[in-house]
Amino acid sequence: MEPTTFVLFGATGDLAKRKIYPALYNLFIDGKLPEAFTLIGLGRRELTNETFRSNVEQSLRTYSRREVQDPAGLERFLQAFRYNVLDVGRIEDYLKLLQVIEQREQELRITKPNRMFYLSVGPEHFETIAANIQASGLGSAQKRLVIEKPFGYDLQSARDLNQKLSKAFSEEEIFRIDHYLGKPMVQKLEILQQSNPVLQALWTNRYIANVQITANETVGVEERAGYYDHVGAVRDMFQNHMLQLLMMLASHLPNHSDSEMVRFKKKKVMEALEPVQKQEISASIIRGQYKAGTIQGKPVAGYLDEPGIASTSMNDTFIAARLQIDDYFWRGVPFYIRTGKRMKEKSTRIVIEFKEPLKETSKDAQAQDHTQAPNLLVFEISPDEGIMLQLNTRDPKHKGEFKPIHIDFHESHEDTPEAYENLIHDALNGDPKFFAHWDEVELSWQWVQPILDAFQANTVPLYPYEAGTYGPAASDALLAEDGYHWWFDEHAENVKVNETQEEEGEHYAYITNN
Ligand SMILES: NC(=O)C1=CN([C@@H]2O[C@H](COP(=O)(O)OP(=O)(O)OC[C@H]3O[C@@H](n4cnc5c(N)ncnc54)[C@H](OP(=O)(O)O)[C@@H]3O)[C@@H](O)[C@H]2O)C=CC1
Numbered sequence: 001m002e003p004t005t006f007v008l009f010g011a012t013g014d015l016a017k018r019k020i021y022p023a024l025y026n027l028f029i030d031g032k033l034p035e036a037f038t039l040i041g042l043g044r045r046e047l048t049n050e051t052f053r054s055n056v057e058q059s060l061r062t063y064s065r066r067e068v069q070d071p072a073g074l075e076r077f078l079q080a081f082r083y084n085v086l087d088v089g090r091i092e093d094y095l096k097l098l099q100v101i102e103q104r105e106q107e108l109r110i111t112k113p114n115r116m117f118y119l120s121v122g123p124e125h126f127e128t129i130a131a132n133i134q135a136s137g138l139g140s141a142q143k144r145l146v147i148e149k150p151f152g153y154d155l156q157s158a159r160d161l162n163q164k165l166s167k168a169f170s171e172e173e174i175f176r177i178d179h180y181l182g183k184p185m186v187q188k189l190e191i192l193q194q195s196n197p198v199l200q201a202l203w204t205n206r207y208i209a210n211v212q213i214t215a216n217e218t219v220g221v222e223e224r225a226g227y228y229d230h231v232g233a234v235r236d237m238f239q240n241h242m243l244q245l246l247m248m249l250a251s252h253l254p255n256h257s258d259s260e261m262v263r264f265k266k267k268k269v270m271e272a273l274e275p276v277q278k279q280e281i282s283a284s285i286i287r288g289q290y291k292a293g294t295i296q297g298k299p300v301a302g303y304l305d306e307p308g309i310a311s312t313s314m315n316d317t318f319i320a321a322r323l324q325i326d327d328y329f330w331r332g333v334p335f336y337i338r339t340g341k342r343m344k345e346k347s348t349r350i351v352i353e354f355k356e357p358l359k360e361t362s363k364d365a366q367a368q369d370h371t372q373a374p375n376l377l378v379f380e381i382s383p384d385e386g387i388m389l390q391l392n393t394r395d396p397k398h399k400g401e402f403k404p405i406h407i408d409f410h411e412s413h414e415d416t417p418e419a420y421e422n423l424i425h426d427a428l429n430g431d432p433k434f435f436a437h438w439d440e441v442e443l444s445w446q447w448v449q450p451i452l453d454a455f456q457a458n459t460v461p462l463y464p465y466e467a468g469t470y471g472p473a474a475s476d477a478l479l480a481e482d483g484y485h486w487w488f489d490e491h492a493e494n495v496k497v498n499e500t501q502e503e504e505g506e507h508y509a510y511i512t513n514n
């Protein structure tokens with residue numbers, strides 16, 4: 001791997017502490033960092049190198065998925081870390097930084113400097129930093145820019161930001177992080193489809209009835225009122241993570257697709273997404289806001305009573321949507337997407353519900369047996385990772401009725417890399433496959449913009465929902481209108497089927513989902 005100087009803006013911040021340092025440490029343990037690697041942490045706080053390293057060590061001990069056990073290894077890792085004071089608006093700080101970096105590159109005898117600028121700071125600083133990197137000469141080497149979300153606040157601001165960044169960095173040099181693209185199961189979607197003809201063959205409206213993409217969280221607004229009350233679930237999760245999941249799932253990838261092909265296919269999906277018409281928004285978009293309730297036996301406050309939230313806030317903490325992709329493969333298949341805070345459980349999953357040809361075509365009474373369950377293919381993304389296939393067979397104990405069986409695959413958590421490990425590793429290698437290309441970002445904002453406008457104008461109802469539930473009833477009604485229901489919600493029909501099975505002493509981890 002190329003020698004790299006990792007220049008971290010926001011080195012004293014929360015994201016660096018919780019995600020970036022542990023990810024780098026795990027890459028180091030796995031031998032996935034370049035031989036010649038230096039991290040230069042930046043912030044306004046005055047820290048010595050020693051204090052900085054001690055803070056990094058503390059973060060590893062608190063947040064790393066692996067225990068820190070080898071003192072010599074830890075020491076070697078920390079020796080790569082240095083700290084510099086820098087205020088993003090002060091050009092003289094960048095000039096000093098350039099000297100420090102050049103000196104380090106000379107020490108390591110690096111003839112072809114390679115600098116990775118990671119912006120783990122608020123988005124209000126992105127433009128200034130990019131401009132100062134260019135003006136100071138820091139950017140006159142091979143370079144990459146890794147940029148955290150949010151990328152814009154709406155379509156226009158995202159375009160403005162992109163235009164400003166592109167004065168200092170080319171599209172090939174910009175790595176926009178969407179950490180859902182770093183989740184191991186999301187990364188596997190591509191390879192599962194490409195290398196399994198059985199899935200490739202089924203990936204069409206001929207066999208698929210609907211697709212459900214869920215990202216439910218139990219946490220509320222936490223300490224982020226200032227940010228969250230401004231953006232809501234639609235900007236925080238839907239415009240980026242949820243639409244990226246949709247793109248990853250719906251792309252038809254030829255074998256051996258490279259990053260260019262993946263991005264091309266994702267863009268095609270976004271281009272084929274039917275625009276949601278202003279007058280139809282209420283029919284296909286449900287927004288909600290949590291009220292007080294109980295989660296895992298503990299009472300929790302309603303959104304309007306959270307610290308920092310105005311009692312009149314109309315912000316969305318839940319969104320569900322019905323989307324249609326108007327192309328040869330997906331025409332007529334509804335994609336249901338939902339995400340919310342203070343839901344009953346933490347779960348991110350994609351459920352593919354297959355059509356039921358037996359039920360649709362056969363007059364045979366047994367084939368019409370209501371105990372027949374649709375075939376499902378489930379990708380569990382987090383917190384558990386796995387794939388489940390639901391098939392039907394006959395149960396000789398119950399007069400040959402249909403009986404769903406489940407084929408499960410689970411990945412052990414301990415050996416699974418965190419999203420940030422995957423993404424930082426890819427960025428170090430210059431592999432853009434699992435980063436959001438500008439075309440996708442722009443198309444996502446474009447699709448979401450009428451919804452933002454409708455929320456702003458309050459032309460869409462804001463449904464309250466009790467914390468600790470699966471969101472407002474309107475979200476269930478969205479699917480019920482089409483004859484479907486959300487799979488794996490406890491109140492859903494499938495759980496009743498499962499209860500019967502459990503009485504018989506059988507255990508289906510994915511179906512009970514408790
Ligand atoms: N925290 C998280 O879980 C996630 C965060 N993000 C995004 O990552 C970015 C960072 O978030 P987070 O770490 O939580 O934020 P924090 O507020 O915890 O940290 C902000 C960092 O920016 C630095 N900073 C602020 N102002 C300046 C300045 N004028 N000059 C130089 N440095 C400055 C601070 O250093 P100092 O005070 O020393 O100057 C600090 O290191 C944001 O864009 C956020 O949206 C994205 C996903 C998740």
Ligand SMILES: O=C1O[C@H](COP(=O)(O)O)[C@@H](O)[C@H](O)[C@H]1O
Binds near residue numbers: 348
């Ligand atoms: O980007 C964000 O994601 C988290 C949820 O991430 P997950 O990996 O835990 O599913 C969300 O809590 C946060 O509000 C949002 O900014």
